[in-house]
Amino acid sequence: MSRIAARRRVTRITVGEPPRRRADFLAAEEPLEIRVGGKALTVTMRTPGSDVELAAGFLVSEGVVHSADEFATARYCDGAVTTGDDGVSTNTYNVLDVALAPGVAPPDPSIERNFYTTSSCGVCGKASIDAVATVSRYTVDEDPLRIDPATLAGFPDALRAGQAVFERTGGLHAAALFDGGTGEMLVLREDVGRHNAVDKVIGWALLNDRLPARGCVLMVSGRASFELAQKALMAGIPMLAAVSAPSSLAAELASEAGLTLVGFLRGPSMVVYSREDRLALDGPSAIG
Template sequence: MSRVTARRKTIRLSPSGRVKRPDTLVVEEPLQIRLDGESLVITMRTPGSDIDLVHGFLFSEDIITSADDLVAARYCAGTDDEGRNTYNVLDVTLREKRQAAAPARNFLTTGACGLCGKTALDDVRTHTHFPIAHDTPMIDPDVLAKLPDILRREQKVFDATGGLHAAGLFTADGTLLVMREDIGRHNAVDKVIGWALREKRLPADNLVLVVSSRASFELAQKAVMAGIPVLAAVSAPSSLAVDLAQESELTLVGFLRGDTMNIYSGEHRVRGASDPTGK
């Protein structure tokens, strides 16, 4: 199986001088996803939890709605110069042939697509199978404040490389259920959603998704598709992510650092955040 870290030579400059030494880097490799033998997408990812990644990606793109929609997901032809399997091609067989949601939202959200924000919002609203309920469990802000540190302590590959994003699913009392790392923040989220799909925990209407990055529209979209009521990020959200959160009743928390946070939407789920006067 592919490694998740690699060693490369580097020259380190510091006030004490110049030192040549090896450095540990995160591995970045392509993963080609084939659907019933035909290429669907190639994504750059950190090897590991590829089966979860594929499940999460296909679910987020409305190609599958259940783990039972897949008959098999197998590594297939993809070899290096010495004939060894690179584990960079996954062939997925669906139980029933489906027309993929076209075009895939991962491509809809690129800057070159020319589509407006309303089109993107309507697309998610149309395709989600798990609308977020208004009366999902509340979470205490003291619990929220602890989640990034819990997530960070589980990032073993980040400790070695300093070059990975993380995503984790927590219960409302702060219990970590699953954590995944990847060089791509969207891949990390797909991996935890894929885990939840395989564990039959979707819709995840009582869970909190925490990410070690900014909260882009794409990440908010994935949370909404999975029915996750709370998305918390250590950095800023985008304007379109906030728009989607407000339209979908997603609780969106940004700048979750220490005991401070910004709540952009769905404050009724964070204990003490709602104004009792209704203002």
């Protein structure tokens, strides 16, 4: 199986000191081709691991599947092999074929990627912005989630504590799904791509029959983009929280859809951009 971290010799240089040569670890990045029914749909650069969840979450984000019973099977293609110097062929585990359940419509051709999806931007290669703004089967506007800000403030530390690969490489994004009622972390996934980490989390929810993810909070380690807000909505998640800033389009989408959007969640402070009624606030708001 592919590695999630790659070992490499490096030279560390500090001005005024002798150079130091040592082994270091880098976050692994390899292509994954996702096929549906044998037909290529997309190629994304990702950190190997949780590939079935990644494919499942991607299909949820694109509106292809909405529940576990619509996702039949997934298997690595035996033909995806590489031949080493010794002449021995090994499976690269970089091509995954998904079979949908009988009666489930195949992906619309409009969402097919025309070129590689980069690990930094999942929007690249989409036919149009209309393909991004897929209408979700779920609505979050009336989700009764209500959470204490003190509970929410603890999520970034829990996220960081669970990033095993990040501790070794320093080069991965993370996403996690929390139960808004208990504060329990339900699942955490890491990847070189922000959108991949979120798709892995959503894929976990799909495969565990937890969609829509009512009463949950999606926590991400970076910024909150339009696409991440859209992915939360597609999975029926009523709150998206990020340690960094949201984009203007993410805030606009959140306001229109009834998604609670929280940014700059660091320590005891945070900024709420939409649906602040889901946070249990004490006393009147200060005006400044």
